[in-house]
Amino acid sequence: MSTEGYIIYGLAGLLLLVSLVKDPAKTKLGLKKGFKSFMKLMPVLLPLFLFIGILLAVVTPEFISSLLGEESGVFGLVFGLGVGSITFMPPFVAFPLGRELLENGAAYPQVAGFLVTVMSVGIVYFAAEKKFFSAKSAVLRNLISLIGAIIVIGVVMVVYA
Amino acid sequence: MKRFVKKNKFLVLSIVLLIILSIIDMNYTYRSLENTWNQVLSMLLIVPPIFVLIGLFDAWVPRETVIALMGKESGLKGMALAFFLGAFSAGPTIAAFPLAMIMLKKGARYSNVLFFLMVWSSLKLPIVFYQFSQLGFQFAMIINVTMFLVFVVSALFVEKLFSEEQLSTFEEKAEQYT
Numbered sequence: 001m002s003t004e005g006y007i008i009y010g011l012a013g014l015l016l017l018v019s020l021v022k023d024p025a026k027t028k029l030g031l032k033k034g035f036k037s038f039m040k041l042m043p044v045l046l047p048l049f050l051f052i053g054i055l056l057a058v059v060t061p062e063f064i065s066s067l068l069g070e071e072s073g074v075f076g077l078v079f080g081l082g083v084g085s086i087t088f089m090p091p092f093v094a095f096p097l098g099r100e101l102l103e104n105g106a107a108y109p110q111v112a113g114f115l116v117t118v119m120s121v122g123i124v125y126f127a128a129e130k131k132f133f134s135a136k137s138a139v140l141r142n143l144i145s146l147i148g149a150i151i152v153i154g155v156v157m158v159v160y161a
Numbered sequence: 162m163k164r165f166v167k168k169n170k171f172l173v174l175s176i177v178l179l180i181i182l183s184i185i186d187m188n189y190t191y192r193s194l195e196n197t198w199n200q201v202l203s204m205l206l207i208v209p210p211i212f213v214l215i216g217l218f219d220a221w222v223p224r225e226t227v228i229a230l231m232g233k234e235s236g237l238k239g240m241a242l243a244f245f246l247g248a249f250s251a252g253p254t255i256a257a258f259p260l261a262m263i264m265l266k267k268g269a270r271y272s273n274v275l276f277f278l279m280v281w282s283s284l285k286l287p288i289v290f291y292q293f294s295q296l297g298f299q300f301a302m303i304i305n306v307t308m309f310l311v312f313v314v315s316a317l318f319v320e321k322l323f324s325e326e327q328l329s330t331f332e333e334k335a336e337q338y339t
Contacts, residue, residue: 003287005206005207005251007251007287008207008210008211008214008250008251008252009210011210011214012209012210012211012213012214013210015213015214015217016213016217019217019220019221026220026221027217027220029220030216030217030218030219030220030221031213031216031217032216033215033216033219033220033339034212034213034214034215034216034217034219035212035216036339037212037215037216037259037262037263037338037339038208038212040338040339041258041259041338045204045255046201047169047171047172047175048171048255049197049200049201049204050171050172050175050176050179050193050197051171051174051175051178052196052197052200053193053194053195053196053197053198053199053200054175054178054179054182054189054193054196054197056193056196057182057189057190057192057193057195057196058182058189088253088254090203090253091288091291091292092291095291095292095295095296096295098295098296099295099296102296108300112300112303112304115296115304116283116304116308119282119283119288120279120282120283120308122254122255122282125254125255125258127170127171128255128258129258132258132261132262132334132335132338133261133262133331133334134327134330134331134334136322136323136327137271137275137331140275140319140322141275141278141279144279144311144312144315144319145279145282145283145308145311147311148307148308148311148312151307151311152303152304152307152308155303155307156300156303159299159303
């Protein structure tokens with residue numbers, strides 16, 4: 001498990017302990033509520049994992065580096081934004097990939113566009129996000145992040161020109 | 162049948178894709194299923210503490226407190242709190258959705274919850290430090306400062322795009338799922 005995993009387990013464990021000491025009945029109620037929302041959310045989330053699994057089998061790091069390489073130009077920019085928006089990748093896969101791309105001569109703007117969207121834009125989450133909040137909210141959140149990515153590209157172009 | 166497809170669009174789409182991939186190359190299918198399995202495993206690992214936190218939050222934190230801290234009149238304080246909750250976190254964005262819903266259910270302002278989600282997605286502190294180590298200080302700073310500003314500006318204005326009615330449905334939906 002990653003460090004962040006330990007942090008969140010520690011936090012939850014600590015609060016659970018405090019809660020148990022202060023009021024066992026209330027704690028039980030809380031855990032029941034937590035479990036109930038778990039049961040409601042999982043059916044929405046599980047099919048997503050199948051889809052993401054398929055996506056990651058096709059869109060591998062090798063595939064991305066083959067298309068984001070040196071002199072990939074405008075195509076590279078659009079591809080980076082597109083593939084970053086669609087896929088989800090854990091940070092410990094995405095950032096080393098970004099570093100490798102840069103070391104192999106990929107340009108900063110292309111890599112920036114990919115990294116920002118892979119973190120913040122999640123089209124694979126759209127179905128779930130639409131259900132939990134609303135279609136408008138899901139579109140807006142993703143759109144804001146995409147605009148952010150384009151602004152980042154602009155700043156990077158100016159700084160690394 | 163039609164209803165099943167409509168209700169399980171993602172599942173049906175995934176199965177169709179898997180069949181197509183199997184025809185092209187079985188290796189893709191194996192890799193897809195292996196990835197899925199790993200995703201499910203890592204999700205199951207991160208999920209129990211999140212739902213413990215949600216449950217405890219639900220039981221202990223009164224609605225009035227959430228309204229005072231993150232509600233309509235919470236102003237800058239509400240945004241700052243949303244930022245810290247998002248930044249001191251761990252896990253993929255999808256793990257933040259249930260937390261966001263419990264905030265909405267307890268009366269937090271939509272713009273604050275959206276800000277929380279956006280910060281969680283890209284400005285979590287563990288990730289930011291990891292970014293520094295992988296990408297170098299300057300490149301990582303450009304990304305993070307720019308995104309922070311974009312998120313702040315959009316959180317300030319986003320509610321203008323929604324009607325009162327649309328904003329109140331978020332709370333109802335959250336009620337349904339938590």
